[in-house]
Amino acid sequence: MATYKSDFLHTLESRGFIHQVSEPEVLDQLAKTGQVTAYIGYDCTAASLHVGHLLPTMMLRWMQKTGHRPIALMGGGTTRVGDPSGKDESRRLLTDEQINENLKSIRQIFARFLKFGDSGNDAVMANNADWLNTLNYIDFLRDVGRHFSINRMLTFDSVKLRLERQHELSFLEFNYMILQAYDFLELNKRYGCRLQMGGSDQWGNIINGIDLGRRVAGAQLFALTSPLITTASGAKMGKTAAGAVWLDPNLVSPYDYWQFWRNTEDGDVGRFLKLFTELPLEEIAKLTALKGSEINEAKKVLATEATAMVHGREEALKAEATARTTFEEGALAENLPSFDAKKSELEAGIGILNASVQAGFVSSTSEARRQIKSGGIKVNDVTVTDEKMTLTPKDLTQEGVIKLSLGKKKHVLLRAV
């Protein structure tokens, strides 16, 4: 890889964000001498962003930090179509109301990463529904459609794979790549946007936009993609048993978010520190050099930094402290997740099976039974052996709570109210 002269590309490169860049020298020169505007597209199929969105969002953040202007493009229009890339089945289509609601809540999450506004290199949030929804079909075909070769489109992986595997690919989905190319063109017109970034699977789509821009507007546009992130042991990143790791504190608490990063595999710590925190590289190098179990210190730093980015430093430190008391001191931490139980019910005795379900770490009493059988459930750090056991006021600790645990990592407090 070339060594970049611009802060922007140099930073991305040295932190491991770059997979492919089109015309790297030209882009580097542009970024060095002036302000570049770039965008990344996000779909709005969910009401929150998750860990998988973190990497592209960090790219936007670094962009802004190095003096350039980021655009977060919300796919309010394209979400109505669905990207076929890498999927065998069509995405379910969402209603406009759903899409708009999702947009609203996602907007708030973005505000934590980027400074939005109207001046200098303030970030812009655009929504492609603004231009896609009002498209006139005939005009679009004539102005844009003529530049796309079906022959060529059929060779793109996203299409080819679907066809080879004999899976359905509707015309609607087939158009996705055209719309995405059009987005690039439109953002170029509206904001002078010249660079589109995205995951490596977006390369083909981005190139389409570049071609369209050259043909229609005579613009020189650029592509930059980031590598696909998997864990050292090959699993997809950001998935846990409970599903996606959301960035919304109402969906995944700061404590759980901290825990997610704390449990990073050894082999990923260095890479993740570079990608998901803003610590200087020298410091990361020091942390990565730690051997054996000392690497746990690096994981804590990763967890706290990553959590601070999304939930604020205060929440991050609180999560760190809670983890320290719970795991390292074996003591009871007040800030563990908790749920309430009525005092009267507790006096009558709450069955451990039901309590486990209420605590949220098992989904049925049957599962609770199984966990007890294999020694996975603890009350106040004592393994439960009898599934008929009941919790009573006697089990309350001095702090007035009962600590329920599943396995070694999941702890929930029952509070009597």
Next chain:
RNA sequence: GGGGGAGUGUCCCGAGCGGCAAAGGGGGCGGACUGUAAAUCCGCUGGCUAUGCCUUCGCAGGUUCGAGUCCUGCCUCCCCCA
């Protein structure tokens, strides 16, 4: 339109002579070992008021003491012919 094939445990893939809560994987969860890691090994992986009861094999009926398995109709997908 004609001929052939497929749809299985609501995470996925996939076996299944009429006795089936249904083989085997993957994934996940728990246990052991560790360092809240990985790898490895062991156990579990429909629900419930639980030595029993209830609900599951595309959908709806039927045959049978008994149906994932046989029959009929329907839906969806794929292949070949038109």
